[in-house]
Amino acid sequence: MGEIILVVDDERAMVSMIRDALEDEGYQVLTAYDGESVWDLLNRKPDLILLDIMMPGLDGIQVCRWIRDSVSCPILFLSARREVEDRIEGLAVGGDDYITKPFSLEELVARVAAHLRRELRSPDQEKTVLRFGRLLIDLKACEVRYGDRLIPMTxxxxxxxxxxxxxxxxxxxxxxxxxxxxxxxxxxxxxxxxxxxxxxxxxxxxxxxxxxxxxxxxxxxxxxxxxxxxxxxxxxxxxxxxxxxxxxxxxxxxxxxxxxxxxxxxxxxxxxxxxxxxxxxxGGSGRGCPPRPGDASPAGRDRSP
Known part of the structure; x- marks a missing residue:
């Protein structure tokens, strides 16, 4: 087994119980106690993320919006919110599952295993976003971002x-x-x-x-x-x-x-x-994006040594 699971929750006792249950099944477990710590751990390329919604600072919904374009692994929300509207919001922002608290650890482990099996059955998709630490290069949208900040480029x-x-x-x-x-x-x-x-x-x-x-x-x-x-x-x-x-x-x-x-x-x-x-x-022309203001037409080319 050995898949990497990232657990994000501000309740340390909850994180400890989840970590123990997952490690007993042979998974490698990364832990974070706030949304701001997620970025650095993404460099470890987790295979699945368990993400609490109700956290101080960046909540789980904001974190999911923040990272969804740069990670393709399943994101499973953990939340005490049980309303249908809350479930819909979590799934709409990119979540793959929504598990309400309190929950059975046996069921949680079973859901994790089911999502990982589904990933193995899914064909690999071409990457459209390159990530270098917090820097994101969106090849499809022709955008460069640092975290959630857009860096304007011609x-x-x-x-x-x-x-x-x-x-x-x-x-x-x-x-x-x-x-x-x-x-x-x-x-x-x-x-x-x-x-x-x-x-x-x-x-x-x-x-x-x-x-x-x-x-x-x-x-x-x-x-x-x-x-x-x-x-x-x-x-x-x-x-x-x-x-x-x-x-x-x-x-x-x-x-x-x-x-x-x-x-x-x-x-x-x-x-x-x-x-x-x-x-x-x-064809080497570099025409993947439409012209933007600031693109200069190159002058006569000097090919002298």
């Missing part, structure tokens, strides 16, 4: 974030980022530098501690892991960018002047045709 700024975050831990040169977001054509790689500068400023305004985009001197930029998902993709190195560190990693081949390392999902032909490894249907 369309091109978001596409730069999408390109890097979907390839967490991989290093891309300015030219590779330009071609992945703006596509092939006339333009300046300095456009990438300016966009990254603005992105860093906006992220730093809400989270001055975490480094999301780091500079790899002599090569380019990398999106740091920060407890977020790591997407499998292609790592591409332009001629002249390989140093001793890159050589030690073992680059398996050269195609058309590009040093490359590929996984099964991206072909060399896609790279040479300028296909965007984030979304092949976009």
């Amino acid at each position: 369309a091109k700024e978001f596409e730069v974030i999408r390109f890097l975050a979907m390839h967490t831990g991989q290093v891309f040169s300015r030219e590779q980022i330009y071609e992945g977001v703006w596509g092939f054509g006339e333009g300046s790689d300095a456009t990438v530098t300016e966009h990254i500068k603005k992105i860093r400023a906006k992220l730093g305004a809400v989270d001055p501690v975490t480094t999301y985009i780091s500079t790899v001197w002599g090569i380019g930029y990398r999106w740091e892991k920060n407890d977020g998902p790591q997407a499998l993709s292609a790592t591409v190195y332009h001629p002249g960018t390989l140093d001793s560190r890159a050589e030690r990693t073992g680059v398996p081949g050269i195609v058309g002047g590009l040093f490359f390392h590929l996984d099964a999902t991206v072909s060399a032909g896609q790279l040479l045709r300028g296909k965007n490894p984030v979304d092949p249907s976009m």
Whole structure:
């Protein structure tokens, strides 16, 4: 077994009893006593969340609204509220079940097991939200949030974030980022530098501690892991960018002047045709989001060394 269950309730005695019952069944149990503590524990990727509604500060309904887009696991509400309207509200905000207090521990454990079995039968769904600590990147809505705070980004700024975050831990040169977001054509790689500068400023305004985009001197930029998902993709190195560190990693081949390392999902032909490894249907143009105010048209592109 060994699935991870997150129990959130301000009643410590209740949490203790639930934890003991679940651990007796072989589950790993994480505990929180207020809504504000949930975010840090989400990095442990719980398989199911037991969430009390009536808590001081952020109540269970608010917490569910807050985290539902970033977690796909079942959320089971625990509450002393027994009215039909309360049950409907809990299910409407994203809850998968509603258990009223007092309840039998045997029934609670049985419901937990039933929801986990249902998850095993459900086909995996494509992730539309990337989470790096408290930073959320909604690929479908083209939005970046820190907790419940929306960080305004232009369309091109978001596409730069999408390109890097979907390839967490991989290093891309300015030219590779330009071609992945703006596509092939006339333009300046300095456009990438300016966009990254603005992105860093906006992220730093809400989270001055975490480094999301780091500079790899002599090569380019990398999106740091920060407890977020790591997407499998292609790592591409332009001629002249390989140093001793890159050589030690073992680059398996050269195609058309590009040093490359590929996984099964991206072909060399896609790279040479300028296909965007984030979304092949976009053809590398970075048109996943509609234009927004502040997107500048890049000037004549300098391809000199």
